[in-house]
Amino acid sequence: DIQMTQSPSSLSASVGDRVTITCRASQSLGSYLNWYQQKPGKAPKLLIYAASSLQSGVPSRFSGSGSGTDFTLTIGSLLPEDFATYYCQQGYSTPRTFGQGTKVEIK
Amino acid sequence: EVQLVESGGGLVQPGRSLRLSCAASGFTFNSCEMNWVRQAPGKGLEWVSYISSTGSTVYYADSVKGRFTISRDNTKNSLYLQMDSLRAEDTAIYYCAREITVAGSDGFDFWGQGTMVTVSS
Numbered sequence: 001d002i003q004m005t006q007s008p009s010s011l012s013a014s015v016g017d018r019v020t021i022t023c024r025a026s027q028s029l030g031s032y033l034n035w036y037q038q039k040p041g042k043a044p045k046l047l048i049y050a051a052s053s054l055q056s057g058v059p060s061r062f063s064g065s066g067s068g069t070d071f072t073l074t075i076g077s078l079l080p081e082d083f084a085t086y087y088c089q090q091g092y093s094t095p096r097t098f099g100q101g102t103k104v105e106i107k
Numbered sequence: 108e109v110q111l112v113e114s115g116g117g118l119v120q121p122g123r124s125l126r127l128s129c130a131a132s133g134f135t136f137n138s139c140e141m142n143w144v145r146q147a148p149g150k151g152l153e154w155v156s157y158i159s160s161t162g163s164t165v166y167y168a169d170s171v172k173g174r175f176t177i178s179r180d181n182t183k184n185s186l187y188l189q190m191d192s193l194r195a196e197d198t199a200i201y202y203c204a205r206e207i208t209v210a211g212s213d214g215f216d217f218w219g220q221g222t223m224v225t226v227s228s
Contacts, residue, residue: 034214036152043202043218044144044152050210087152091212094166096142096154 116222129203
């Protein structure tokens with residue numbers, strides 16, 4: 001199984017900050033990496049697919065980059081509604097595996 | 108509007124069974140691959156099972172293989188998860204999720220609201 005490791009596990013940031021979350025895979029994924037946002041009590045929401053493509057309706061302050069084993073999710077300027085937990089997920093093989101999550105909290 | 112509505116969760120004793128359902132609407136269900144993903148309380152996301160659009164291909168996480176069975180009824184636009192021999196570690200919110208493959212990457216573009224399963228004596 002492909003192991004996904006996110007860093008950091010949590011971070012504190014202020015509105016307007018630029019935030020970067022990293023995801024590392026245990027083997028090369030090409031660009032088969034997706035990002036999700038989950039707010040408390042809600043289902044996850046797809047933000048980014050295929051490493052860098054923005055899902056329809058997702059604000060452009062979200063961006064993804066990377067290939068192979070190292071990937072990054074960037075929030076360009078944090079808004080209050082962006083405080084949530086973010087997960088990466090490899091779309092390369094079954095079993096689908098997720099990172100452990102990164103909780104973005106208000107500083 | 109795409110909607111996925113799970114039902115069937117509840118409190119069940121260890122070793123017993125439960126069947127989850129997911130009612131789909133707003134899209135062509137019989138053309139879509141579907142999955143179950145779970146989340147234990149306070150924990151991250153864990154993929155559980157996959158089923159192809161026709162139901163001919165299924166996959167399971169090792170943690171549930173041999174105990175859970177995924178199925179679908181395309182005439183009823185419904186997805187199911189039969190969970191047998193339940194264990195305490197199966198306690199989680201169970202989400203049904205539509206699979207999307209874009210640029211070769213398999214992901215989940217729509218999720219239900221989830222149904223809680225609690226396994227406890």
